[in-house]
Amino acid sequence: MSKVILLTLTVSLLRLTVPIMTMALGNMFCERAGIMNLGAEGMMIAGAFGAVVGTYFTGNPWLGVLTAVLCSMIVSGIHSLISVEFGGIQNISGLGLNMLSAGLTSFLCRSIFNTGITPSVASIQTAGFFKNIPVIGHFLSQFSPLAYISVVVIFVSWFIMSKTVLGMHIVAVGDDPKAAETAGINVWRLRHFCVTVLCGALAGLAGAYLSIGQLSFFMEDMTAGKGMLAVIAVKMGRWNTKYVVAMALLFGFFDALQAQLQINNVLHIAPELIQTIPYLAGIITMLLSSRSKDNPRALRVPYVKNKYKI
């Protein structure tokens, strides 16, 4: 009996970690390059909506994933335009994009489908191609193919950040853009790349996973604080791939605990109180945080092009 519960919890934990982790890795690139991204929530929900709309109109969930990535890239592109090109206030831009995406997705959802919840579309919730592997095949096929893509993403981002010149350049740009520019790095191009392409694509994946990787529809405000958990995971993981993944697993655990408690409700606690678990976990981990020396030094400091100087 306890074995079954443990297995369900593990599966649930891994499933719920994926969106937080993917988004956190995207945010890690963003923050490493010196751009704070509070718009994670908005980028994710844009992706989730894009995935469902894309699938609804084309019928192919993989094209839906592509639409999701494009939608998130539009949002992250706006963020990068404001914070990299125009030297705007990064926190406010992220907050505004959160509000804008949440509002726009539910507005469009209501104008296209007439309700706050979309009809069910084709989804990619299971990986059928693992079925034939003996022993672990059944276990592996329970996860969405998008989850496997995000596992690949972990290794790729670890490789980029610690083994390549590109990773060194990203760190340099985030720590001291002026020195980086003197050394011949195109600060703005690299930052645009990190925010728009890397962060946007990963946010799109995370969003697509939320809507068509876990479920098969889009719902208003379906991210429910996952983007913010990703932001916290990056800070607590000290901008290091390994620790960021570990923090995402921790938040995934609390999310899974919450979901399982709600389904089984063995303890007879009110569901609203159970739903607060991930938020409480986020706030408590922030309480335990301290200022670390790994902090990208130019984080949140706008680096304005000469031609825009007043």
Place this chain on the structure above:
Amino acid sequence: MMAKLSRDKMLSVLPSLLIILIAVVLISIILLATGANPILFFMNLFKGSFGTKRGLINTISKAVPICLSAFAVALANKVGVFNIGVEGQLVFGALGSAIAGIYLQELPAIIHVPLALFGGILFGMLYAYLPTWMYIKQQANLMVVFIMMNNLAKLFSTFVIIALIQDPASMVTASQPIQKSAYLPMIMTSPGKLNISVFILIAVAILIYVFFYKTVYGYEMTACGVNGEAADYSGINTRKYIKWALILGGALAGLAGAIEVQGTYFKLYDGFSPGYGFDGIPIALLSNNNPLFMMVGSLLFAALRVGSNTTQIEQGISGEIVTVIQGILVTLIACEYFIRYIAKRSMTRKKGRRMTI
């Protein structure tokens, strides 16, 4: 001298006007893309909010909580921090006022009304205390904590309503009605309801004005916001002022929540606030902390909220458009630097042309 003054004034107002103009254009584009008529939309908004007596009174009474949240945001802005936790504090304040309104019984109205208002203020302040403490002691990212606290407040108040104070007779999730003695007195009841919260708002505005412009504390608080480091060196305790700005912001938000409970609904509905706390953000930031502009801005936002009902009925445009407008405004405010640059450049270019002529 006169010309220079007006030019500086222009420069301080022009970015805000530009932002509003761009926002209107963007919303029109979105409406056109979804097949709605933007001109009709703005006309319906105006008709619904200012066109009828009832609508006008509705707009004024809706503007009160929005304006209080704008004050809360502006207070924090004054010391150079960004307060987005108003929504959560407002919900929590409403909870406090509802509890005081339900459980304190057999009190005369003259005592019960202020007591319940104070309950809201206290809950708002308490709810602002934790993020403030985390920001000052742990240097946690204030915005992240505030966003988490906003979500938490909503869930927690739903929990309290369902588990502790639910009205079993009600069709929707709502608390028991508060005692009659805690009702805010009405100025008029027809054609629309208007309670004395307008006077409370004006009193708060005067208090804030006196505090900032006539007392040493207000002066030192302003100094914190203008240049925190310099203020610190000159012996002003910046941390103390940041703490108090955030906690007083919580008090204002709590007051706004209490007014909604005691003056509008007379019970605590689950999800009664459609985002008054978030309305305050663009208003405070666009009006450069000017109380008069903030009142005008709150009226406009209240008009948006009231009028969006009309557009929903007449044109089928969902009320979510208000959130979209909020988002567009806040996002544009983030480009403030760039917009100031454009404004400055356009002004200097005009001046240059005049000189060549």
